[in-house]
Amino acid sequence: MIFSEFKDLVSKELDLRLDAYKLNRVERRVFSLMRRHQVEDLEDCLQRLQEDPSFKESFLQHFTINTSEFFRNPTSFRFLDKVVLPRLFQENQVVKIWSAACSNGSEPYSVAILINEMGIKPDRYEILATDIDLYILEAAKKGEYSYQSLLRVDTELEKKYFRPVGNERFMLDEKIKKQVRFEHQDLLKEKFQTGWNLIICRNFFIYLTKDGKDRLTQRFTRSLKPGGILFLGNTEFIFEPEVFGLKKINGSFYEKSS
Ligand SMILES: C[S@@+](CC[C@H](N)C(=O)[O-])C[C@H]1O[C@@H](n2cnc3c(N)ncnc32)[C@H](O)[C@@H]1O
Structure with a gap:
């Protein structure tokens, strides 16, 4: 065969x-x-x-390859923190965020930590995190991590949001865990919800064919609100963003035209 x-x-x-x-x-x-x-x-x-x-x-x-860590690619997370999130909260009463192919949850939880640090109240945002892998979703809901997952977490944030539980493992603060809703989803088959202000899909495009990537970019763009942002991994690029109705704003950040 x-x-x-x-x-x-x-x-x-x-x-x-x-x-x-x-x-x-x-x-x-x-x-x-x-x-x-x-x-x-x-x-x-x-x-x-x-x-x-x-x-x-x-x-x-x-x-499914589940490699992930908190604040993966810190420069991108700084741009998210200093530019993207402040703008989204300035322009919207409630900000809807989707972490697609979220793996063990360190990606959506990193975003929840940043928002909490900005002093934004929980009723002003919603974070959905989805993945195809049911096992990794269970781990994500538990919120317990190895010290390697925390290597890029600032010392102050680590003290504030993680509690050592032995064997070099750390439990994430309950308040942050409550901010993220996890759901099972196959990005290549299932329907997407719409109305997102920010879609984060990092280190998943790298596994796809050009057609697979193009189709997913099209579907993400349709699910974003006008002015919404698509945040990709550091080695993932959209070569002709305008074809999809997107504009590159920085590194791996693309904005949906209004
Ligand atoms: C390398 S991880 C990326 C994790 C995180 N976004 C990051 O950048 O740190 C890729 C994830 O894609 C998920 N995945 C693979 N195929 C998928 C599919 N068809 N739909 C949804 N998730 C999928 C895997 O289970 C895995 O958790």
Whole structure:
């Protein structure tokens, strides 16, 4: 069986839009999983996926890469803090924020910490955080992190918002946890809510084909309010933002034209 055939069959079996992901990336993940589980070939892999629920679970787990940390790319978070958030709160009574592909929650929680530091009351904003991976969403709701996740957190903020719980692990403050609502969502299949002032989707575009990226950019733009901001990862760019009705404002920040 050739890989593209396998990919199509797996897409159906797992109800995933694998065609939107870069083929070489899917291939690398599948072969490394097969090595780990001593699966001989693609036929064998497909059969295990159909017959063994725990293998299917491992496959899904292995496929999603959950690397994340608080204030990942600090320069971008400074721009968010000093320019984007103040403007959004100045222009809107309630600011709606969506962290798409949020992983373990350190991204939406970083935003909640910044807003709390600005002295903004909880009734003036809403943060939704979504991911395809149910396990990582459970970890995100728990809000317990290793010290590596906190390496970019300022010492004062660390003292204020994290409590050591042993084994170099830290529990996030309840007040911040309450500010973020987590939901399961496949960004490549499910409908998006609309009316967002800020959509954060970082380090997910890198896994997608050009078509996959373009389609997602289009859907994000439609979900933003006019004047709303799309915040991408530091290595992710939209080459012709005006084609999508966006304008680049700084680094990985794009504004939807009014
Ligand atoms: C590398 S992490 C990015 C985490 C965070 N945004 C950051 O930049 O630190 C990529 C996340 O995308 C999620 N993901 C992969 N495919 C997805 C899909 N189709 N829909 C939603 N999330 C997906 C993975 O589960 C993973 O948590």
